[in-house]
Amino acid sequence: MRGFLLFLLLLIVGVSGVYSGHLLQYYYTAVTVPGHGLPEFSIIAYVDGIEIARYSSDVGRMVPVAPWMERLDPEYWERNTQRCRGNEAVSKHNVKTLMTRFNHTGGYHSAQWMYGCELRAEGTIKSYMQLGYDGKDFLALDTERWLYYPLLYQAQVTAQRWNSQELLQWERAKNYLESMCTDWLRKYLEYGKEELERRVRPKVKISDQTINGVIKLHCQVYRFHPRDVDVNWQKNGIDVPSYEAKHVFPNSDGTYQIRVTVEIPAEDREGHSCHVDHASLEEILIVKWEPQSSSNTLWIVIGVVLGGVTAIAAAGFIIWRKRLMLEAPL
Structure with a gap:
Protein backbone atom coordinates (compact mmCIF):
# COMPACT_ATOMS: atom_id res chain seq x y z
CA MET A 1 0.00 0.00 0.00
CA ARG A 2 2.79 2.41 0.93
CA GLY A 3 4.60 1.81 -2.36
CA PHE A 4 1.41 2.36 -4.33
CA LEU A 5 0.79 5.74 -2.66
CA LEU A 6 4.36 6.83 -3.39
CA PHE A 7 3.80 5.80 -7.02
CA LEU A 8 0.76 8.09 -7.15
CA LEU A 9 2.71 10.93 -5.60
CA LEU A 10 5.50 10.70 -8.16
CA LEU A 11 3.05 10.79 -11.03
CA ILE A 12 1.60 14.00 -9.67
CA VAL A 13 4.80 15.90 -9.12
CA GLY A 14 6.37 14.63 -12.33
CA VAL A 15 9.94 14.52 -13.55
CA SER A 16 12.20 17.54 -13.67
CA GLY A 17 13.10 19.43 -16.79
CA VAL A 18 13.04 23.11 -17.77
CA TYR A 19 9.67 23.84 -19.30
CA SER A 20 8.49 27.09 -20.89
CA GLY A 21 4.82 26.37 -21.57
CA HIS A 22 1.71 25.92 -19.41
CA LEU A 23 -0.18 22.80 -18.41
CA LEU A 24 -3.70 22.05 -17.14
CA THR A 29 -9.36 8.59 -8.26
CA ALA A 30 -12.02 6.08 -7.21
CA VAL A 31 -11.24 3.43 -4.59
CA THR A 32 -13.17 0.45 -3.30
CA VAL A 33 -12.36 1.15 0.35
CA PRO A 34 -11.89 4.75 1.56
CA GLY A 35 -9.22 5.39 4.15
CA HIS A 36 -5.53 6.21 4.56
CA GLY A 37 -6.43 9.85 3.90
CA LEU A 38 -7.99 9.00 0.54
CA PRO A 39 -11.76 9.50 0.00
CA GLU A 40 -13.86 7.09 -2.01
CA PHE A 41 -13.71 9.47 -4.96
CA SER A 42 -11.75 12.63 -5.72
CA ILE A 43 -10.95 15.01 -8.58
CA ILE A 44 -7.94 17.33 -8.39
CA ALA A 45 -7.13 20.07 -10.90
CA TYR A 46 -3.64 21.51 -11.42
CA VAL A 47 -2.21 24.39 -13.43
CA ASP A 48 1.55 24.21 -13.91
CA GLY A 49 1.78 21.75 -11.03
CA ILE A 50 -0.16 24.01 -8.62
CA GLU A 51 -3.40 22.59 -7.22
CA ILE A 52 -6.21 24.99 -8.13
CA ALA A 53 -9.42 23.09 -7.28
CA ARG A 54 -10.67 19.81 -5.88
CA TYR A 55 -13.75 17.68 -5.42
CA SER A 56 -14.12 14.77 -3.03
CA SER A 57 -16.93 12.44 -2.09
CA ASP A 58 -16.40 13.48 1.55
CA VAL A 59 -17.30 17.11 0.80
CA GLY A 60 -19.56 16.64 -2.21
CA ARG A 61 -18.61 19.96 -3.84
CA MET A 62 -15.95 21.35 -6.15
CA VAL A 63 -14.05 23.97 -4.15
CA PRO A 64 -11.18 26.39 -4.91
CA VAL A 65 -7.72 25.62 -3.55
CA ALA A 66 -5.57 28.32 -5.12
CA PRO A 67 -6.66 31.70 -3.65
CA TRP A 68 -7.01 33.30 -7.07
CA MET A 69 -9.60 30.69 -8.10
CA GLU A 70 -12.02 32.29 -5.62
CA ARG A 71 -12.51 35.03 -8.20
CA LEU A 72 -14.69 32.68 -10.27
CA ASP A 73 -18.41 33.20 -9.78
CA PRO A 74 -20.67 30.86 -7.71
CA GLU A 75 -22.32 29.56 -10.89
CA TYR A 76 -18.98 28.16 -12.04
CA TRP A 77 -18.58 26.17 -8.82
CA GLU A 78 -22.17 24.92 -8.85
CA ARG A 79 -21.95 23.83 -12.48
CA ASN A 80 -18.72 21.96 -11.91
CA THR A 81 -20.01 20.40 -8.71
CA GLN A 82 -22.88 18.82 -10.63
CA ARG A 83 -20.53 17.48 -13.28
CA CYS A 84 -18.19 16.09 -10.65
CA ARG A 85 -21.07 14.26 -9.00
CA GLY A 86 -21.92 12.69 -12.35
CA ASN A 87 -18.31 11.63 -12.84
CA GLU A 88 -18.26 10.22 -9.32
CA ALA A 89 -21.11 7.85 -10.16
CA VAL A 90 -19.41 6.75 -13.40
CA SER A 91 -16.06 6.23 -11.68
CA LYS A 92 -17.52 4.09 -8.92
CA HIS A 93 -19.21 1.95 -11.55
CA ASN A 94 -15.91 1.65 -13.43
CA VAL A 95 -14.05 0.38 -10.36
CA LYS A 96 -16.55 -2.46 -10.04
CA THR A 97 -16.25 -3.21 -13.76
CA LEU A 98 -12.47 -3.34 -13.55
CA MET A 99 -12.59 -5.66 -10.55
CA THR A 100 -14.72 -8.03 -12.61
CA ARG A 101 -12.31 -7.82 -15.56
CA PHE A 102 -9.41 -8.80 -13.31
CA ASN A 103 -11.39 -11.41 -11.35
CA HIS A 104 -11.09 -9.43 -8.11
CA THR A 105 -13.88 -10.11 -5.64
CA GLY A 106 -12.81 -7.85 -2.78
CA GLY A 107 -10.01 -5.88 -1.15
CA TYR A 108 -8.50 -2.49 -1.90
CA HIS A 109 -8.56 -1.48 -5.58
CA SER A 110 -8.43 1.81 -7.42
CA ALA A 111 -9.23 3.32 -10.80
CA GLN A 112 -7.40 6.49 -11.85
CA TRP A 113 -8.25 8.74 -14.75
CA MET A 114 -5.92 11.52 -15.85
CA TYR A 115 -5.99 13.97 -18.72
CA GLY A 116 -4.74 17.42 -19.60
CA CYS A 117 -3.61 19.89 -22.19
CA GLU A 118 -0.38 21.83 -22.63
CA LEU A 119 0.18 25.19 -24.30
CA ARG A 120 3.76 25.18 -25.47
CA ALA A 121 5.94 28.24 -25.80
CA GLU A 122 6.10 27.92 -29.59
CA GLY A 123 2.30 28.04 -29.77
CA THR A 124 1.59 24.35 -30.29
CA ILE A 125 -0.84 22.28 -28.21
CA LYS A 126 -0.27 18.85 -26.73
CA SER A 127 -2.82 16.77 -24.83
CA TYR A 128 -3.16 13.36 -23.20
CA MET A 129 -5.75 11.09 -21.60
CA GLN A 130 -5.12 7.83 -19.76
CA LEU A 131 -6.83 5.34 -17.45
CA GLY A 132 -5.14 3.18 -14.82
CA TYR A 133 -6.11 0.36 -12.48
CA ASP A 134 -4.29 -0.48 -9.25
CA GLY A 135 -1.39 1.78 -10.23
CA LYS A 136 -0.87 0.22 -13.69
CA ASP A 137 -1.55 1.67 -17.13
CA PHE A 138 -4.82 0.29 -18.48
CA LEU A 139 -6.00 2.38 -21.45
CA ALA A 140 -4.67 5.45 -23.29
CA LEU A 141 -5.86 7.85 -25.98
CA ASP A 142 -3.70 8.36 -29.07
CA THR A 143 -4.17 12.12 -29.60
CA GLU A 144 -2.80 12.02 -33.14
CA ARG A 145 -5.12 9.35 -34.54
CA TRP A 146 -7.78 9.93 -31.86
CA LEU A 147 -8.16 6.29 -30.99
CA TYR A 148 -8.11 4.56 -27.61
CA TYR A 149 -5.67 1.70 -27.38
CA PRO A 150 -5.48 -1.00 -24.69
CA LEU A 151 -2.38 -1.29 -22.54
CA LEU A 152 -3.56 -4.52 -20.92
CA TYR A 153 -5.49 -7.46 -22.31
CA GLN A 154 -8.45 -6.63 -20.05
CA ALA A 155 -8.76 -3.19 -21.69
CA GLN A 156 -9.54 -4.46 -25.19
CA VAL A 157 -13.30 -4.45 -24.68
CA THR A 158 -13.23 -0.85 -23.45
CA ALA A 159 -11.06 0.30 -26.36
CA GLN A 160 -13.47 -1.26 -28.87
CA ARG A 161 -16.50 0.36 -27.22
CA TRP A 162 -14.95 3.80 -26.85
CA ASN A 163 -13.69 3.78 -30.45
CA SER A 164 -17.07 2.71 -31.84
CA GLN A 165 -19.23 4.99 -33.96
CA GLU A 166 -22.12 4.36 -31.59
CA LEU A 167 -20.42 5.73 -28.46
CA LEU A 168 -18.04 8.31 -30.04
CA GLN A 169 -16.17 8.68 -26.76
CA TRP A 170 -12.99 9.62 -28.66
CA GLU A 171 -14.85 12.49 -30.36
CA ARG A 172 -15.97 14.00 -27.05
CA ALA A 173 -12.42 13.74 -25.76
CA LYS A 174 -11.05 15.37 -28.92
CA ASN A 175 -13.49 18.28 -28.73
CA TYR A 176 -12.63 18.91 -25.11
CA LEU A 177 -8.86 18.57 -25.32
CA GLU A 178 -8.43 20.60 -28.51
CA SER A 179 -10.77 23.42 -27.55
CA MET A 180 -12.33 23.71 -24.12
CA CYS A 181 -9.29 22.52 -22.18
CA THR A 182 -6.95 25.11 -23.67
CA ASP A 183 -9.62 27.84 -23.41
CA TRP A 184 -9.96 27.22 -19.68
CA LEU A 185 -6.21 26.97 -19.25
CA ARG A 186 -5.84 30.47 -20.72
CA LYS A 187 -8.52 31.77 -18.33
CA TYR A 188 -6.86 30.18 -15.31
CA LEU A 189 -3.50 31.60 -16.37
CA GLU A 190 -5.02 35.06 -16.48
CA TYR A 191 -6.65 34.69 -13.05
CA GLY A 192 -3.46 33.35 -11.48
CA LYS A 193 -0.98 35.39 -13.48
CA GLU A 194 0.72 36.98 -10.47
CA GLU A 195 1.28 33.63 -8.73
CA LEU A 196 2.05 31.50 -11.79
CA GLU A 197 4.55 33.92 -13.29
CA ARG A 198 6.51 34.74 -10.14
CA ARG A 199 10.18 33.81 -10.17
CA VAL A 200 12.00 32.63 -7.05
CA ARG A 201 15.71 31.94 -7.34
CA PRO A 202 16.70 28.43 -6.15
CA LYS A 203 18.93 27.79 -3.16
CA VAL A 204 21.52 25.03 -3.43
CA LYS A 205 23.24 22.81 -0.86
CA ILE A 206 25.90 20.22 -1.58
CA SER A 207 26.58 17.23 0.67
CA ASP A 208 28.42 13.93 0.43
CA GLN A 209 28.46 10.44 1.93
CA THR A 210 31.14 7.76 1.77
CA ILE A 211 29.84 4.18 1.84
CA ASN A 212 32.01 1.11 1.12
CA GLY A 213 34.56 3.08 -0.86
CA VAL A 214 31.94 4.94 -2.93
CA ILE A 215 31.09 8.62 -2.51
CA LYS A 216 27.52 9.78 -2.99
CA LEU A 217 27.25 13.43 -3.98
CA HIS A 218 23.91 15.09 -3.24
CA CYS A 219 22.81 18.36 -4.82
CA GLN A 220 19.75 19.71 -3.03
CA VAL A 221 17.99 22.51 -4.92
CA TYR A 222 15.11 24.03 -2.99
CA ARG A 223 12.68 26.93 -2.52
CA PHE A 224 12.44 27.75 -6.22
CA HIS A 225 9.48 28.75 -8.39
CA PRO A 226 8.21 27.88 -10.98
CA ARG A 227 8.43 24.10 -10.66
CA ASP A 228 10.42 23.18 -13.74
CA VAL A 229 14.16 22.95 -13.26
CA ASP A 230 17.14 21.11 -14.72
CA VAL A 231 19.80 19.86 -12.28
CA ASN A 232 22.90 17.91 -13.31
CA TRP A 233 26.27 16.93 -11.92
CA GLN A 234 29.37 17.48 -14.03
CA LYS A 235 33.05 16.61 -13.72
CA ASN A 236 35.30 19.07 -15.51
CA GLY A 237 32.44 20.07 -17.81
CA ILE A 238 31.29 16.52 -18.64
CA ASP A 239 27.92 15.24 -17.40
CA VAL A 240 27.93 12.62 -14.65
CA PRO A 241 24.77 10.46 -14.90
CA SER A 242 22.53 10.25 -11.84
CA TYR A 243 21.72 6.74 -10.62
CA GLU A 244 18.23 7.73 -9.43
CA ALA A 245 15.19 9.40 -10.99
CA LYS A 246 14.88 13.17 -10.68
CA HIS A 247 11.61 14.11 -9.03
CA VAL A 248 10.45 17.59 -8.09
CA PHE A 249 8.53 17.87 -4.81
CA PRO A 250 6.35 20.76 -3.60
CA ASN A 251 6.95 22.72 -0.40
CA SER A 252 4.19 24.04 1.84
CA ASP A 253 4.99 27.64 0.88
CA GLY A 254 4.27 27.06 -2.82
CA THR A 255 7.89 26.61 -3.85
CA TYR A 256 9.60 23.38 -4.95
CA GLN A 257 12.63 21.21 -4.27
CA ILE A 258 14.66 18.47 -5.92
CA ARG A 259 17.68 16.37 -4.95
CA VAL A 260 20.03 14.88 -7.55
CA THR A 261 22.55 12.24 -6.46
CA VAL A 262 25.54 10.69 -8.25
CA GLU A 263 28.06 8.06 -7.18
CA ILE A 264 31.80 8.43 -7.72
CA PRO A 265 34.88 6.42 -6.62
CA ALA A 266 36.31 7.50 -3.27
CA GLU A 267 39.59 8.55 -4.88
CA ASP A 268 37.82 10.75 -7.46
CA ARG A 269 37.63 13.98 -5.44
CA GLU A 270 38.31 16.78 -7.91
CA GLY A 271 36.36 18.78 -10.49
CA HIS A 272 32.76 17.93 -9.55
CA SER A 273 30.04 20.58 -9.66
CA CYS A 274 26.25 20.82 -9.62
CA HIS A 275 24.64 22.76 -12.48
CA VAL A 276 21.18 24.30 -12.07
CA ASP A 277 19.09 25.77 -14.90
CA HIS A 278 15.90 27.60 -13.89
CA ALA A 279 13.63 30.34 -15.27
CA SER A 280 14.63 32.69 -12.42
CA LEU A 281 18.30 32.57 -13.42
CA GLU A 282 19.96 34.69 -16.08
CA GLU A 283 22.62 32.03 -16.50
CA ILE A 284 23.20 28.48 -15.25
CA LEU A 285 24.04 28.36 -11.54
CA ILE A 286 27.18 26.30 -10.83
CA VAL A 287 28.06 25.12 -7.31
CA LYS A 288 31.34 23.25 -6.83
CA TRP A 289 31.72 20.30 -4.48
CA GLU A 290 34.29 20.84 -1.77
CA PRO A 291 35.32 17.39 -0.42
CA GLN A 292 35.68 18.70 3.12
CA SER A 293 32.01 19.78 3.23
CA SER A 294 30.11 18.47 6.23
CA SER A 295 27.79 15.51 5.85
CA ASN A 296 25.45 17.12 8.39
CA THR A 297 23.86 18.98 5.50
CA LEU A 298 22.53 15.65 4.26
CA TRP A 299 20.28 15.28 7.27
CA ILE A 300 18.86 18.75 6.74
CA VAL A 301 18.20 17.87 3.12
CA ILE A 302 16.47 14.60 3.97
CA GLY A 303 14.27 16.39 6.46
CA VAL A 304 13.17 18.87 3.81
CA VAL A 305 12.33 16.10 1.34
CA LEU A 306 10.36 14.03 3.82
CA GLY A 307 8.52 17.14 4.93
CA GLY A 308 7.38 17.72 1.37
CA VAL A 309 6.16 14.13 1.03
CA THR A 310 4.32 14.37 4.34
CA ALA A 311 2.61 17.55 3.23
CA ILE A 312 1.36 15.82 0.11
CA ALA A 313 0.17 12.83 2.09
CA ALA A 314 -1.72 15.02 4.54
CA ALA A 315 -3.39 16.74 1.63
CA GLY A 316 -4.87 13.45 0.55
CA PHE A 317 -2.40 11.35 -1.49
CA ILE A 318 -4.11 12.72 -4.49
CA ILE A 319 -3.95 10.38 -7.51
CA TRP A 320 -2.40 8.42 -10.40
CA ARG A 321 -0.88 9.59 -13.82
CA LYS A 322 -15.17 18.72 -15.65
CA ARG A 323 -16.10 20.57 -17.63
CA LEU A 324 -17.44 17.62 -19.55
CA MET A 325 -18.52 14.11 -18.67
CA LEU A 326 -15.34 12.78 -20.25
CA GLU A 327 -15.29 9.49 -18.42
CA ALA A 328 -17.67 6.86 -19.75
CA PRO A 329 -18.68 3.42 -18.45
CA LEU A 330 -16.10 0.78 -19.27
Whole structure:
Protein backbone atom coordinates (compact mmCIF):
# COMPACT_ATOMS: atom_id res chain seq x y z
CA MET A 1 0.00 0.00 0.00
CA ARG A 2 2.79 2.41 0.93
CA GLY A 3 4.60 1.81 -2.36
CA PHE A 4 1.41 2.36 -4.33
CA LEU A 5 0.79 5.74 -2.66
CA LEU A 6 4.36 6.83 -3.39
CA PHE A 7 3.80 5.80 -7.02
CA LEU A 8 0.76 8.09 -7.15
CA LEU A 9 2.71 10.93 -5.60
CA LEU A 10 5.50 10.70 -8.16
CA LEU A 11 3.05 10.79 -11.03
CA ILE A 12 1.60 14.00 -9.67
CA VAL A 13 4.80 15.90 -9.12
CA GLY A 14 6.37 14.63 -12.33
CA VAL A 15 9.94 14.52 -13.55
CA SER A 16 12.20 17.54 -13.67
CA GLY A 17 13.10 19.43 -16.79
CA VAL A 18 13.04 23.11 -17.77
CA TYR A 19 9.67 23.84 -19.30
CA SER A 20 8.49 27.09 -20.89
CA GLY A 21 4.82 26.37 -21.57
CA HIS A 22 1.71 25.92 -19.41
CA LEU A 23 -0.18 22.80 -18.41
CA LEU A 24 -3.70 22.05 -17.14
CA GLN A 25 -4.18 18.59 -15.58
CA TYR A 26 -7.04 16.68 -13.99
CA TYR A 27 -6.72 13.57 -11.85
CA TYR A 28 -9.65 11.37 -10.83
CA THR A 29 -9.36 8.59 -8.26
CA ALA A 30 -12.02 6.08 -7.21
CA VAL A 31 -11.24 3.43 -4.59
CA THR A 32 -13.17 0.45 -3.30
CA VAL A 33 -12.36 1.15 0.35
CA PRO A 34 -11.89 4.75 1.56
CA GLY A 35 -9.22 5.39 4.15
CA HIS A 36 -5.53 6.21 4.56
CA GLY A 37 -6.43 9.85 3.90
CA LEU A 38 -7.99 9.00 0.54
CA PRO A 39 -11.76 9.50 0.00
CA GLU A 40 -13.86 7.09 -2.01
CA PHE A 41 -13.71 9.47 -4.96
CA SER A 42 -11.75 12.63 -5.72
CA ILE A 43 -10.95 15.01 -8.58
CA ILE A 44 -7.94 17.33 -8.39
CA ALA A 45 -7.13 20.07 -10.90
CA TYR A 46 -3.64 21.51 -11.42
CA VAL A 47 -2.21 24.39 -13.43
CA ASP A 48 1.55 24.21 -13.91
CA GLY A 49 1.78 21.75 -11.03
CA ILE A 50 -0.16 24.01 -8.62
CA GLU A 51 -3.40 22.59 -7.22
CA ILE A 52 -6.21 24.99 -8.13
CA ALA A 53 -9.42 23.09 -7.28
CA ARG A 54 -10.67 19.81 -5.88
CA TYR A 55 -13.75 17.68 -5.42
CA SER A 56 -14.12 14.77 -3.03
CA SER A 57 -16.93 12.44 -2.09
CA ASP A 58 -16.40 13.48 1.55
CA VAL A 59 -17.30 17.11 0.80
CA GLY A 60 -19.56 16.64 -2.21
CA ARG A 61 -18.61 19.96 -3.84
CA MET A 62 -15.95 21.35 -6.15
CA VAL A 63 -14.05 23.97 -4.15
CA PRO A 64 -11.18 26.39 -4.91
CA VAL A 65 -7.72 25.62 -3.55
CA ALA A 66 -5.57 28.32 -5.12
CA PRO A 67 -6.66 31.70 -3.65
CA TRP A 68 -7.01 33.30 -7.07
CA MET A 69 -9.60 30.69 -8.10
CA GLU A 70 -12.02 32.29 -5.62
CA ARG A 71 -12.51 35.03 -8.20
CA LEU A 72 -14.69 32.68 -10.27
CA ASP A 73 -18.41 33.20 -9.78
CA PRO A 74 -20.67 30.86 -7.71
CA GLU A 75 -22.32 29.56 -10.89
CA TYR A 76 -18.98 28.16 -12.04
CA TRP A 77 -18.58 26.17 -8.82
CA GLU A 78 -22.17 24.92 -8.85
CA ARG A 79 -21.95 23.83 -12.48
CA ASN A 80 -18.72 21.96 -11.91
CA THR A 81 -20.01 20.40 -8.71
CA GLN A 82 -22.88 18.82 -10.63
CA ARG A 83 -20.53 17.48 -13.28
CA CYS A 84 -18.19 16.09 -10.65
CA ARG A 85 -21.07 14.26 -9.00
CA GLY A 86 -21.92 12.69 -12.35
CA ASN A 87 -18.31 11.63 -12.84
CA GLU A 88 -18.26 10.22 -9.32
CA ALA A 89 -21.11 7.85 -10.16
CA VAL A 90 -19.41 6.75 -13.40
CA SER A 91 -16.06 6.23 -11.68
CA LYS A 92 -17.52 4.09 -8.92
CA HIS A 93 -19.21 1.95 -11.55
CA ASN A 94 -15.91 1.65 -13.43
CA VAL A 95 -14.05 0.38 -10.36
CA LYS A 96 -16.55 -2.46 -10.04
CA THR A 97 -16.25 -3.21 -13.76
CA LEU A 98 -12.47 -3.34 -13.55
CA MET A 99 -12.59 -5.66 -10.55
CA THR A 100 -14.72 -8.03 -12.61
CA ARG A 101 -12.31 -7.82 -15.56
CA PHE A 102 -9.41 -8.80 -13.31
CA ASN A 103 -11.39 -11.41 -11.35
CA HIS A 104 -11.09 -9.43 -8.11
CA THR A 105 -13.88 -10.11 -5.64
CA GLY A 106 -12.81 -7.85 -2.78
CA GLY A 107 -10.01 -5.88 -1.15
CA TYR A 108 -8.50 -2.49 -1.90
CA HIS A 109 -8.56 -1.48 -5.58
CA SER A 110 -8.43 1.81 -7.42
CA ALA A 111 -9.23 3.32 -10.80
CA GLN A 112 -7.40 6.49 -11.85
CA TRP A 113 -8.25 8.74 -14.75
CA MET A 114 -5.92 11.52 -15.85
CA TYR A 115 -5.99 13.97 -18.72
CA GLY A 116 -4.74 17.42 -19.60
CA CYS A 117 -3.61 19.89 -22.19
CA GLU A 118 -0.38 21.83 -22.63
CA LEU A 119 0.18 25.19 -24.30
CA ARG A 120 3.76 25.18 -25.47
CA ALA A 121 5.94 28.24 -25.80
CA GLU A 122 6.10 27.92 -29.59
CA GLY A 123 2.30 28.04 -29.77
CA THR A 124 1.59 24.35 -30.29
CA ILE A 125 -0.84 22.28 -28.21
CA LYS A 126 -0.27 18.85 -26.73
CA SER A 127 -2.82 16.77 -24.83
CA TYR A 128 -3.16 13.36 -23.20
CA MET A 129 -5.75 11.09 -21.60
CA GLN A 130 -5.12 7.83 -19.76
CA LEU A 131 -6.83 5.34 -17.45
CA GLY A 132 -5.14 3.18 -14.82
CA TYR A 133 -6.11 0.36 -12.48
CA ASP A 134 -4.29 -0.48 -9.25
CA GLY A 135 -1.39 1.78 -10.23
CA LYS A 136 -0.87 0.22 -13.69
CA ASP A 137 -1.55 1.67 -17.13
CA PHE A 138 -4.82 0.29 -18.48
CA LEU A 139 -6.00 2.38 -21.45
CA ALA A 140 -4.67 5.45 -23.29
CA LEU A 141 -5.86 7.85 -25.98
CA ASP A 142 -3.70 8.36 -29.07
CA THR A 143 -4.17 12.12 -29.60
CA GLU A 144 -2.80 12.02 -33.14
CA ARG A 145 -5.12 9.35 -34.54
CA TRP A 146 -7.78 9.93 -31.86
CA LEU A 147 -8.16 6.29 -30.99
CA TYR A 148 -8.11 4.56 -27.61
CA TYR A 149 -5.67 1.70 -27.38
CA PRO A 150 -5.48 -1.00 -24.69
CA LEU A 151 -2.38 -1.29 -22.54
CA LEU A 152 -3.56 -4.52 -20.92
CA TYR A 153 -5.49 -7.46 -22.31
CA GLN A 154 -8.45 -6.63 -20.05
CA ALA A 155 -8.76 -3.19 -21.69
CA GLN A 156 -9.54 -4.46 -25.19
CA VAL A 157 -13.30 -4.45 -24.68
CA THR A 158 -13.23 -0.85 -23.45
CA ALA A 159 -11.06 0.30 -26.36
CA GLN A 160 -13.47 -1.26 -28.87
CA ARG A 161 -16.50 0.36 -27.22
CA TRP A 162 -14.95 3.80 -26.85
CA ASN A 163 -13.69 3.78 -30.45
CA SER A 164 -17.07 2.71 -31.84
CA GLN A 165 -19.23 4.99 -33.96
CA GLU A 166 -22.12 4.36 -31.59
CA LEU A 167 -20.42 5.73 -28.46
CA LEU A 168 -18.04 8.31 -30.04
CA GLN A 169 -16.17 8.68 -26.76
CA TRP A 170 -12.99 9.62 -28.66
CA GLU A 171 -14.85 12.49 -30.36
CA ARG A 172 -15.97 14.00 -27.05
CA ALA A 173 -12.42 13.74 -25.76
CA LYS A 174 -11.05 15.37 -28.92
CA ASN A 175 -13.49 18.28 -28.73
CA TYR A 176 -12.63 18.91 -25.11
CA LEU A 177 -8.86 18.57 -25.32
CA GLU A 178 -8.43 20.60 -28.51
CA SER A 179 -10.77 23.42 -27.55
CA MET A 180 -12.33 23.71 -24.12
CA CYS A 181 -9.29 22.52 -22.18
CA THR A 182 -6.95 25.11 -23.67
CA ASP A 183 -9.62 27.84 -23.41
CA TRP A 184 -9.96 27.22 -19.68
CA LEU A 185 -6.21 26.97 -19.25
CA ARG A 186 -5.84 30.47 -20.72
CA LYS A 187 -8.52 31.77 -18.33
CA TYR A 188 -6.86 30.18 -15.31
CA LEU A 189 -3.50 31.60 -16.37
CA GLU A 190 -5.02 35.06 -16.48
CA TYR A 191 -6.65 34.69 -13.05
CA GLY A 192 -3.46 33.35 -11.48
CA LYS A 193 -0.98 35.39 -13.48
CA GLU A 194 0.72 36.98 -10.47
CA GLU A 195 1.28 33.63 -8.73
CA LEU A 196 2.05 31.50 -11.79
CA GLU A 197 4.55 33.92 -13.29
CA ARG A 198 6.51 34.74 -10.14
CA ARG A 199 10.18 33.81 -10.17
CA VAL A 200 12.00 32.63 -7.05
CA ARG A 201 15.71 31.94 -7.34
CA PRO A 202 16.70 28.43 -6.15
CA LYS A 203 18.93 27.79 -3.16
CA VAL A 204 21.52 25.03 -3.43
CA LYS A 205 23.24 22.81 -0.86
CA ILE A 206 25.90 20.22 -1.58
CA SER A 207 26.58 17.23 0.67
CA ASP A 208 28.42 13.93 0.43
CA GLN A 209 28.46 10.44 1.93
CA THR A 210 31.14 7.76 1.77
CA ILE A 211 29.84 4.18 1.84
CA ASN A 212 32.01 1.11 1.12
CA GLY A 213 34.56 3.08 -0.86
CA VAL A 214 31.94 4.94 -2.93
CA ILE A 215 31.09 8.62 -2.51
CA LYS A 216 27.52 9.78 -2.99
CA LEU A 217 27.25 13.43 -3.98
CA HIS A 218 23.91 15.09 -3.24
CA CYS A 219 22.81 18.36 -4.82
CA GLN A 220 19.75 19.71 -3.03
CA VAL A 221 17.99 22.51 -4.92
CA TYR A 222 15.11 24.03 -2.99
CA ARG A 223 12.68 26.93 -2.52
CA PHE A 224 12.44 27.75 -6.22
CA HIS A 225 9.48 28.75 -8.39
CA PRO A 226 8.21 27.88 -10.98
CA ARG A 227 8.43 24.10 -10.66
CA ASP A 228 10.42 23.18 -13.74
CA VAL A 229 14.16 22.95 -13.26
CA ASP A 230 17.14 21.11 -14.72
CA VAL A 231 19.80 19.86 -12.28
CA ASN A 232 22.90 17.91 -13.31
CA TRP A 233 26.27 16.93 -11.92
CA GLN A 234 29.37 17.48 -14.03
CA LYS A 235 33.05 16.61 -13.72
CA ASN A 236 35.30 19.07 -15.51
CA GLY A 237 32.44 20.07 -17.81
CA ILE A 238 31.29 16.52 -18.64
CA ASP A 239 27.92 15.24 -17.40
CA VAL A 240 27.93 12.62 -14.65
CA PRO A 241 24.77 10.46 -14.90
CA SER A 242 22.53 10.25 -11.84
CA TYR A 243 21.72 6.74 -10.62
CA GLU A 244 18.23 7.73 -9.43
CA ALA A 245 15.19 9.40 -10.99
CA LYS A 246 14.88 13.17 -10.68
CA HIS A 247 11.61 14.11 -9.03
CA VAL A 248 10.45 17.59 -8.09
CA PHE A 249 8.53 17.87 -4.81
CA PRO A 250 6.35 20.76 -3.60
CA ASN A 251 6.95 22.72 -0.40
CA SER A 252 4.19 24.04 1.84
CA ASP A 253 4.99 27.64 0.88
CA GLY A 254 4.27 27.06 -2.82
CA THR A 255 7.89 26.61 -3.85
CA TYR A 256 9.60 23.38 -4.95
CA GLN A 257 12.63 21.21 -4.27
CA ILE A 258 14.66 18.47 -5.92
CA ARG A 259 17.68 16.37 -4.95
CA VAL A 260 20.03 14.88 -7.55
CA THR A 261 22.55 12.24 -6.46
CA VAL A 262 25.54 10.69 -8.25
CA GLU A 263 28.06 8.06 -7.18
CA ILE A 264 31.80 8.43 -7.72
CA PRO A 265 34.88 6.42 -6.62
CA ALA A 266 36.31 7.50 -3.27
CA GLU A 267 39.59 8.55 -4.88
CA ASP A 268 37.82 10.75 -7.46
CA ARG A 269 37.63 13.98 -5.44
CA GLU A 270 38.31 16.78 -7.91
CA GLY A 271 36.36 18.78 -10.49
CA HIS A 272 32.76 17.93 -9.55
CA SER A 273 30.04 20.58 -9.66
CA CYS A 274 26.25 20.82 -9.62
CA HIS A 275 24.64 22.76 -12.48
CA VAL A 276 21.18 24.30 -12.07
CA ASP A 277 19.09 25.77 -14.90
CA HIS A 278 15.90 27.60 -13.89
CA ALA A 279 13.63 30.34 -15.27
CA SER A 280 14.63 32.69 -12.42
CA LEU A 281 18.30 32.57 -13.42
CA GLU A 282 19.96 34.69 -16.08
CA GLU A 283 22.62 32.03 -16.50
CA ILE A 284 23.20 28.48 -15.25
CA LEU A 285 24.04 28.36 -11.54
CA ILE A 286 27.18 26.30 -10.83
CA VAL A 287 28.06 25.12 -7.31
CA LYS A 288 31.34 23.25 -6.83
CA TRP A 289 31.72 20.30 -4.48
CA GLU A 290 34.29 20.84 -1.77
CA PRO A 291 35.32 17.39 -0.42
CA GLN A 292 35.68 18.70 3.12
CA SER A 293 32.01 19.78 3.23
CA SER A 294 30.11 18.47 6.23
CA SER A 295 27.79 15.51 5.85
CA ASN A 296 25.45 17.12 8.39
CA THR A 297 23.86 18.98 5.50
CA LEU A 298 22.53 15.65 4.26
CA TRP A 299 20.28 15.28 7.27
CA ILE A 300 18.86 18.75 6.74
CA VAL A 301 18.20 17.87 3.12
CA ILE A 302 16.47 14.60 3.97
CA GLY A 303 14.27 16.39 6.46
CA VAL A 304 13.17 18.87 3.81
CA VAL A 305 12.33 16.10 1.34
CA LEU A 306 10.36 14.03 3.82
CA GLY A 307 8.52 17.14 4.93
CA GLY A 308 7.38 17.72 1.37
CA VAL A 309 6.16 14.13 1.03
CA THR A 310 4.32 14.37 4.34
CA ALA A 311 2.61 17.55 3.23
CA ILE A 312 1.36 15.82 0.11
CA ALA A 313 0.17 12.83 2.09
CA ALA A 314 -1.72 15.02 4.54
CA ALA A 315 -3.39 16.74 1.63
CA GLY A 316 -4.87 13.45 0.55
CA PHE A 317 -2.40 11.35 -1.49
CA ILE A 318 -4.11 12.72 -4.49
CA ILE A 319 -3.95 10.38 -7.51
CA TRP A 320 -2.40 8.42 -10.40
CA ARG A 321 -0.88 9.59 -13.82
CA LYS A 322 -15.17 18.72 -15.65
CA ARG A 323 -16.10 20.57 -17.63
CA LEU A 324 -17.44 17.62 -19.55
CA MET A 325 -18.52 14.11 -18.67
CA LEU A 326 -15.34 12.78 -20.25
CA GLU A 327 -15.29 9.49 -18.42
CA ALA A 328 -17.67 6.86 -19.75
CA PRO A 329 -18.68 3.42 -18.45
CA LEU A 330 -16.10 0.78 -19.27
